[in-house]
Amino acid sequence: ADKVTVQLKWLPQAQFAGYYVAQSKGYYKEAGLDVTIKPGGPDISPVQVIAGNGADVVVNWMPDALAAREAGVPLVNIAQVFNQSGLMLTCKKSSGVSSPKDFKGKTLGVWYGGNEYPFLNWMAKLGYKPGTDIKILKQGFNVDPLLQNQAACISTMIYNEYWQVVDAGVKESDLVTFFYEKEGVASLEDGLYVMEAKLKDPAFVARMGKFLKATFKGWNDAVKDPAGAAKIVVAADMSGSASEKVQQRQMENVAKLITNAGTAKIGYLEPAAFERTVKVLLAAGSSPVIKKDPGKAAYTHAVWDAAAK
Amino acid sequence: MRFAKLWQMVIMTKSPSEGWVSRLLRDGLPVAVMLAATLLIWYIGAVWMNASGAIERVLPHDSPWNWQDLLAATLDMQRPVLPAPHQVALDFWSSLVDWPIDSPRNLLFHVAVTAESTLWGFVLGTLLGLVLAVLIVHSRTLDRALLPWIVASQTVPVLAIAPIVLVILGSLGFSGLAPKAVIAMYLCFFPVTVAMVQGLRSPQRIETEMMHTYAANWWQSLWLLRLPASLPFLFPALRVGIAAGLVGAMVAELPTGAVAGLGARLLTGSYYGNTVQIWSALVMSALLGLALTMAVAGVERLVLRRRGGQT
Amino acid sequence: MKPQLTKTLLFVLACLMGAVLLMMQPAALGQLPEGTVPAGMFWLATAILGALAMQSVRWMAALDGGRLVGMATAALFGVWIVYFWQLLVVAFDVPRVLLPPPSLIVQAIGEHGGILWDDFVQTVLKAVLIGWAMGSGLGFLVAVAIDRQPFLQRGLLPLASLTSTIPLVAVAPIAVMWFGFEWPSKAAVVVLMTFFPMLVSTLAGLKASGKLERELMYSYAASYSRTLLALRLPAALPFIFGALKVNATLALIGAIVAEFFGSPTSGLGFRISTEASRMNMPLVWSAIVVAAITGSVAYAVLVQFERRAAFWHPSVRGA
Amino acid sequence: MNNPDNLSIISQLSPPAGGRLAVEIRKASVVYQTADSPVHALENIDLNIREGEFVSLIGPSGCGKTTLMRVIADLEHISAGQVLVNGVSPHEARLARAYGYVFQAPALFPWRTVLANVTLPLQIQGRTKADSKVIAMAHLERVGLQGFEGKYPWQLSGGMQQRVSIARALSFEPKILMMDEPFGALDEITRDRLNEQLQQLWQRERRTVVFVTHSIAEAVYLSTKIVVMSPRPGRIVKVIDSPLPDERHLGLRDTTEFIQVAHEVREALADGHHD
């Protein structure tokens, strides 16, 4: 069987259910692939891993991938799994925030590592200068800053951290949320990226095609049966921390970000969505994520087409 | 039987003639009192630190509550700022007994994972430290050129660059256990090198000159004089080293995908907001550290006993 | 002795000149046309220079002289390491995201000097310095306080050794939760990391005065505080300085790692983690260099202080 | 138990004739509790030391010389018997700064200059800085160390260090001077010279001196009374009152009188030395 190593962006969770389902149900094996799924984590940069030849394909967010391209690691998008952004800012009402104009003078939690650019773009749009108008804190892996009232708002994913806040006992009615998608600063999230040089090899393209096809099959299953997907994800978690209840809810929310699941279009990167993301990234205030338009070289449909066959 | 005897030798701290009762009283009582004090402070701290969170999120906003409700709430929070000792103890215990030993939900499973990389790092680090020390003591060039850089090497925050180290090692084909062991090794070797340089130089002039009058060669001086003389320096360094190696192994678990191990357990505990899990992993890692240092101390006692019980 | 010195210096100079020449080759500058590899001659020259470099260090080390020669030898060795790092990374075309060449790191330090200074202020001047001083100071005071209570010592020391095996990665997220994301949480981690080494060392140091000396003070019917001030504290100085030195590196590492778990938008740890995920490796390494230099300088400064304060100790006066 | 009684008669035979008693020891015993079995370091010791006497304790290693000194200096407690120093208990005597103690090693503080080492006990007694300095300088001169007051101990030779330690013990003018093998670590020539100086000092000031030595010649040369001890258990074998004149010089050591006393001491030592 052909070996494929995929590097995830984060810890094993329903965010990556498609891959685990495909693995668990033997879709990869059926496609003649021997797939290794490497979990990610806060300190894992998929870009570094693929540049260090530790993976064939990585799950990454587009801002990160395009920044890497400029920094000399030519990543190419071969599929866009999530066609919607799940990124949002979650605030406590008690902190006095009810609309973006209340941000002034507040402390806001932001994820770094590439994810700060859409945020900075947004703040630039709102006319806030970080450091003077608003205070930014580099958010860790959890939602404590909000619970301990260290920040008025924190970054959350609709499928994950938001629910952790709720689980901690904060009523949804006490929360205010701002979706990046709605604020017009969203960028594309989980997509699959490979090194540009490798795409010259037709055998690699064919292999990736098989990988995509099996993966999409896994995603379709996961979206259809969140409970089953959650079981598979929990089984794959070697830290013993994931619970089925949480993962099932996460899967249900992730499903909302793959609006084309079950259709032939699943995983297809819409050029328009790509352009939109690039525009957001080029305009992120004083220090944009990318300084020049990467152009069409930053994505390819060749692999997706091979998978669709 | 042999094992029992061995074990007794390992745990023996004072001369055998001293009664274990008086020993227990002398050494155990203070520890017990301090432990009790710690627990008390812990409980008070838990109530104190969890109070505001409990008022905000747990206690009803619309109906009245009294201080007993508050007390009960602070000691039984889902997401406490500081979990109460009994919460930690319960979580700790249930992880040990409610799950099979090979389940990722059993802390011992993670202990095994972390201990493995710690031990590998410890063994490699000790070897590296020994070799470096012998070279430094042997060669003036290395002494002058290398030793300052070995000191400087420890001011590089390896823990901070562990992810980079991992990627670099990964690109060289090392993955899985190896990178974790390497980072543990990096933290282990330093105390060993420093102590062994000191230890190998500890023979007095009179002793080295005595070997000289016997026309002993370099290797004989090393084996018969310098190494045995350095043992009292080596063991304290090993105790420090294995604790440092544990820290290294746990840190290295984060950027390896936090798959398993106590470090991963801590991280995911923090990530899933499971404060109690963090604390039981923390307690477990402290216990593992204690067990490892005690194991080294036991080996030390055995070795020193073999050479006559005095240094 | 003098001709030896001149000979060595000339040799070192010649080696450095050869190094400059080699560095001007296209292969060393990374200016080879795409797809070509450095020629065999280049590798040969590199190997020869490597051998010469080793020889130069050896000769330098063989010179008579005190700490100055030692420092010069270490410096020369460091120069060679950096040189070959630069040469090989460029010649092998190692990806920048894995290991940048020193030239880029230096360039990044130049370009981002302001940012790095802010990070330095945030991490070192606030978290490290305050945490180190508080942790060490507290350790010292508690040690002096419980010096007369063997019961407390017997109870506290095992707990201290238990606590010292708690890895800081476990403490850092808790500290952030308790003390916020600003520098106090980093300082708290540092306090915890430095407290016990100082406590243990000071207690050991207070026991380090000789029995004879203590009995001498006793025969003078000297008071406890008098004995402490005149005898036991001076005798403990080498131990205290030992702990201060260990704590300096511990504090730095602790503060940097603690910044991984939530921080304001400056600090060396923040810089390292964010820039690493941004693939800006030269800046990451710049921050590491700043940290390493800070640590080494702090260590060296403490050694100087120790030489002043414990001037009488055999290890200092070289007896 | 009859043997010691027997021996104690000897010291009781020489009553406190020529002066008040500086040290009075009656049936004193010291037992050390150790891991395996108790060590009888001293058993049933009787000894009187008059004011102005120069008493040497001599005996093989482990016979309890140091223990006896430490008992007098309140550094060790007796298990039985009674000890009086200047008529009071050793504890009171220590608090009254009745004695200066010179240990076998100089025990100087390396972080203090020679002068600061000598002023230390004076400062502890609450003397003013200026006072202490004047007194210390005088005593340093007395042991031949003028000009060295600014040096640190490790810059001096072993003999000079020991002289500093003696100056320090003398500086607060204690009534009793206790010296435990003060010259043990020195070479014979330096030792001879210090012996001579010590002799002259004692001549001048007639302080009570209790002195421990391993050297028969030293004991005979310096003392007015030589106490020979034997080990296991530590007891006094013989107390020899020296017939030598008080005024002494090194040449004395080749006289037959001297050799006679030395011989007597050696014989007593050999008697007690049964292993």
Next chain:
Amino acid sequence: MNNPDNLSIISQLSPPAGGRLAVEIRKASVVYQTADSPVHALENIDLNIREGEFVSLIGPSGCGKTTLMRVIADLEHISAGQVLVNGVSPHEARLARAYGYVFQAPALFPWRTVLANVTLPLQIQGRTKADSKVIAMAHLERVGLQGFEGKYPWQLSGGMQQRVSIARALSFEPKILMMDEPFGALDEITRDRLNEQLQQLWQRERRTVVFVTHSIAEAVYLSTKIVVMSPRPGRIVKVIDSPLPDERHLGLRDTTEFIQVAHEVREALADGHHD
């Protein structure tokens, strides 16, 4: 420069009559380079030691006794002159294991038993385990330590430790025995006893012994030849051939003959001791 020449005549006056030369030193000088000024530890030393002689070096601290021993033992290099040991250079003599060296401190390895300490040099010479053990046991018996071979050094008294160290030096049967103040740290009684044993050993085996001491009595009691040295620069003041009979006992020390020699040594020492 004439004084040493003058002195060297003394040793040249006693030609190698009674045996081959074990040690031959001609115009040897040792200069130590120190930070401030060079130290002339030995200047123009001439000395012959015949096989089977027992030679003591005596002199004040710093006169170069140890340095002279170390030169013979190839632990120090001469700055000028010539030294021959058994007719070859000290370096070759050392490699040929010509001598055993006993240091002032016993220098036993605490992690080795008494037996293992004595077998150490044998092991280094490549003897088999069984062989070494037999030889070592024989030598331990010779110094009266049978039964103690399984003990560790710290379980022995100082005197016993020093005897182990002597057994160790004797074990590989070196032609020359070098002893640098071997009994300096012991009490007088133990010292006397060891002196007696050393005397008997030398009687039996008639090895060449070079011995350093600070004690005049010890030097006179043991030696057939006493070399008196003086410091700054280190040189030989006088070489005294002992008129005492070869067979000696401790009682000898109270004889006038003994006292006569001791007096002569003391005078020579005082002559050289000019500070």
